[in-house]
Amino acid sequence: MYKRQLLRSEHLVGGGRYVEYKTDDARLTVEVLKAAVGYGGRAVNYTKAESLVYHNGKVVGVEVRDVLSDKTYTIRAKKIINATGPWVDELREKDGSKAGKSLHLTKGIHLVIDQAHFPLQQAVYFDVPDGRMIFAIPREGKTYVGTTDTNYKGDILEPGVTVEDQDYILEATNQMFNVELRPEHVESTWSGLRPLIHEDGKDPSELSRKDEIFVSKSGLMSIAGGKLTGYRKMAERIIDMVADQFKTEENRIYLASRTHDILLGGGHPQGSKGFARYLKEQQPKGEALGLSPNEATWLIQRYGTNVERVYELIRTRGDEAARYQLPLHWFGALLYGLEAELVMQPGDFLNRRASAVFFDFPHAEQYADGVLALMRSELGWSAEDEARANESIRREFDAVRVKGPVPLS
Numbered sequence: 295m296y297k298r299q300l301l302r303s304e305h306l307v308g309g310g311r312y313v314e315y316k317t318d319d320a321r322l323t324v325e326v327l328k329a330a331v332g333y334g335g336r337a338v339n340y341t342k343a344e345s346l347v348y349h350n351g352k353v354v355g356v357e358v359r360d361v362l363s364d365k366t367y368t369i370r371a372k373k374i375i376n377a378t379g380p381w382v383d384e385l386r387e388k389d390g391s392k393a394g395k396s397l398h399l400t401k402g403i404h405l406v407i408d409q410a411h412f413p414l415q416q417a418v419y420f421d422v423p424d425g426r427m428i429f430a431i432p433r434e435g436k437t438y439v440g441t442t443d444t445n446y447k448g449d450i451l452e453p454g455v456t457v458e459d460q461d462y463i464l465e466a467t468n469q470m471f472n473v474e475l476r477p478e479h480v481e482s483t484w485s486g487l488r489p490l491i492h493e494d495g496k497d498p499s500e501l502s503r504k505d506e507i508f509v510s511k512s513g514l515m516s517i518a519g520g521k522l523t524g525y526r527k528m529a530e531r532i533i534d535m536v537a538d539q540f541k542t543e544e545n546r547i548y549l550a551s552r553t554h555d556i557l558l559g560g561g562h563p564q565g566s567k568g569f570a571r572y573l574k575e576q577q578p579k580g581e582a583l584g585l586s587p588n589e590a591t592w593l594i595q596r597y598g599t600n601v602e603r604v605y606e607l608i609r610t611r612g613d614e615a616a617r618y619q620l621p622l623h624w625f626g627a628l629l630y631g632l633e634a635e636l637v638m639q640p641g642d643f644l645n646r647r648a649s650a651v652f653f654d655f656p657h658a659e660q661y662a663d664g665v666l667a668l669m670r671s672e673l674g675w676s677a678e679d680e681a682r683a684n685e686s687i688r689r690e691f692d693a694v695r696v697k698g699p700v701p702l703s
């Protein structure tokens with residue numbers, strides 16, 4: 295039992311309880327896509343929009359590259375929405391419409407520390423002397439701390455965490471909490487870029503953190519900025535705009551967006567209120583399949599009501615898990631990912647389906663070979679596929695390592 299008071303009391307004046315603080319953004323994105331497909335949408339994965347296709351000056355399609363097969367093809371559509379986050383301006387530039395407002399990227403990083411070294415039980419938000427705000431958040435046996443907010447002009451794909459970024463967060467954490475965290479306590483990291491909006495002629499200090507929509511002469515609609523918490527509102531705004539355009543152009547009437555009432559994949563019919571009961575109901579069913587209570591919880595929390603399909607996969611094929619040296623919950627999650635979540639690369643599974651690269655790095659390393667072997671057997675890879683799969687793991691593992699010289703401690 296951990297007895298030490300974690301918050302340094304000399305800084306403590308008062309506190310409030312912070313309740314809205316945690317999401318699995320990759321899972322949220324996958325579940326939004328699954329819900330969209332359930333309503334008749336079509337989703338493609340591992341596909342990069344490389345150029346825009348025009349007819350009479352209007353954008354009518356996108357030339358895309360399937361990055362696994364390296365084949366290109368065209369997707370045609372009446373309306374094209376560019377929702378590519380920090381890359382929004384790359385497509386606007388290709389459209390010749392990057393003018394007036396443009397993106398200003400700032401980098402934010404997080405560090406992940408095992409609870410053995412930072413046993414935080416409740417999310418804490420605090421200000422640091424330079425005026426920035428930092429969050430320390432417990433999750434699945436780890437605590438993550440972030441974030442920084444520094445101007446960024448480098449490679450968008452992998453901003454990375456530098457020694458300087460790491461030192462900044464460690465120092466701020468050690469000042470606020472009764473811990474002595476050092477670089478060797480950092481188990482994993484991640485970095486991201488905020489697409490803030492800069493308006494020509496305005497001072498950089500007037501950067502906007504709000505979301506905005508830009509519609510170009512060609513009809514390309516770009517949406518950028520904002521917050522993850524506002525994703526439904528942003529989607530509603532742009533889809534209602536598309537509906538208005540169809541009304542004017544084709545006299546077609548669509549009902550207003552119903553996103554507010556749409557449950558995501560795995561959502562319980564009674565929403566979060568029904569979840570505690572559902573968890574209690576499903577846990578013994580998982581244990582009956584040979585899962586430990588923690589493993590069953592891991593699955594139920596990730597998949598919600600879809601856990602029943604994962605259980606079915608464990609029930610029918612669970613005896614194969616030992617062959618791949620995978621624990622049952624990972625085995626079920628991977629089979630489900632292959633069946634229902636378009637997972638084609640082990641690095642993708644380890645990071646964006648199992649959320650292990652950030653939040654359980656030791657197990658991501660331990661099970662990587664098993665994940666690779668099971669995917670090889672399920673997908674029947676060529677030597678080229680195999681090399682790409684290995685590369686996907688290397689890329690994910692490299693991305694979490696702190697860049698730059700290791701400081702003398």
Ligand SMILES: Cc1cc2nc3c(=O)[nH]c(=O)nc-3n(C[C@H](O)[C@H](O)[C@H](O)COP(=O)(O)OP(=O)(O)OC[C@H]3O[C@@H](n4cnc5c(N)ncnc54)[C@H](O)[C@@H]3O)c2cc1C
Binds near residue numbers: 518519521
């Ligand atoms: C450090 C940090 C902390 C944050 N904290 C919070 C927070 O606490 N709360 C909150 O609500 N929000 C937070 N945000 C903001 C939140 O992450 C963003 O609002 C959200 O990710 C934006 O979603 P998006 O889909 O617009 O863009 P993204 O999440 O960036 O997704 C864009 C997608 O487009 C894809 N893409 C790019 N180019 C192409 C192309 N040519 N072809 C095909 N696909 C392409 C990318 O691969 C990516 O998957 C934070 C952001 C950062 C960086």
